[in-house]
Amino acid sequence: ASDTSAHQPLTLLGLGAMGTALARAWLAARHPLTVWNRSQHRAAPLAAEGATVAGTAAEAVAASRLVVVCLLDDESVRQTLADTDLTGRDVVNLSTGTPGQARALARWVEDRGARFLDGGIMAVPPMIGVPDSGGYILYSGSTDAFEAYRHTLAVPAGTRYVGADPGFAALHDVALLSAMTGMFSGIAHAFALIRREEIAPKEFAPLLAEWLAAMAGSAHLTAAQLESGDHTTGVASNLAMMVTANATLLRTAEEQGVSTELLTPYTGLMADVRPAGQGAESHPGGVDLLLR
Ligand code: FVH
Helix, strand or coil: CCCCCCCCCEEEECCCHHHHHHHHHHHHCCCCEEEECCCHHHHHHHHHCCCEECCCHHHHHHHCCEEEECCCCHHHHHHHHCCCCCCCCEEEECCCCCHHHHHHHHHHHHHCCCEEEEEEEECCHHHCCCCCCCCEEEEEECHHHHHHHHHHHCCCCEEEECCCCCCHHHHHHHHHHHHHHHHHHHHHHHHHHHCCCCCCHHHHHHHHHHHHHHHCCHHHHHHHHHHHCCCCCCCCCCHHHHHHHHHHHHHHHHHCCCCCCCCHHHHHHHHHHHHHCCCCCCCCHHHHHHCC
16 A cells, blocks of 8 residues: 555544644545544544444445554553454554553554554644644554555654664654653752742743753764763763752752652662763763663
8 A cells, every 4th residue: 555645545543632633634634534432422523524424433444555553552452453353454553652552552453454554643632734833743553554554654753763673663653752751850840949039931931942952962972972981971970060959959958948759769860870970071971871
């Protein structure tokens, strides 16, 4: 199958917030779309917009060779596909799961005669179908299936194919979300520090956002150091200085009456890295310590 024609038909299972946004993007691009959702009332608005509503998941899967699944989690995907005939289908799973779940799902789907792609959505529903929103979807799994549907898959958001291993999209997805979680914890701690002072959160926010954006480039330095194995190359702020400075971060939290619980896991890790080196290196040594 190839979707060089602009209007590849497809089926979408799951019409939650994300599924509905995906459906609207494909309908807007005039793709013939069959939809199914466990709670049928969610399909009614899409029927009015041109979607064909299937009564069962099995009917929906039978309607199109390309079957996109956007459900809550791995378990709901298994339950929904259990009574469907996947022979000759191309299944694209956009439901969040672990790399291990994606690999097992790939085997389960392929054993039933289908090709499999997994996807990690790096966007929230309002970004779907909006050109230049910055949102994109990570894909991994069958290279042939990705090539066959790359134009259709690019309709709701940009696409980034990260490899034939079906677990790689989920792994990249979760790695990015984990980094985001660290950022959120840093933002929470920073606002807590100023919370009891005469500092307006709205005035502080631009400083914080600009600083985080400026520091984000450190990901490239960490990557270069991990690849070279030399953790001293390109270091602007050496570890010995940072471990000393961390004591000031912890003391300031105490002065401001703010819990150090979000800081201490990472400051502790940095202190553990230091004895292994001379203190002149940067902090990617922490990556290896996390793998102990
Ligand atoms: N929304 C977001 O911001 C994030 C962005 C990043 C990617 N995620 C993932 O996308 C998957 C779907 O998320 P969603 O936002 O559409 O989630 P909900 O609005 O809660 O809709 C959930 C749908 O799943 C159906 N469902 C749940 N359990 C079952 C089941 N056992 N059998 C069949 N369907 C099931 C549910 O159906 P219903 O409750 O309407 O009957 C919805 O269609 C998700 O993996 C995010 O992590 C979104």
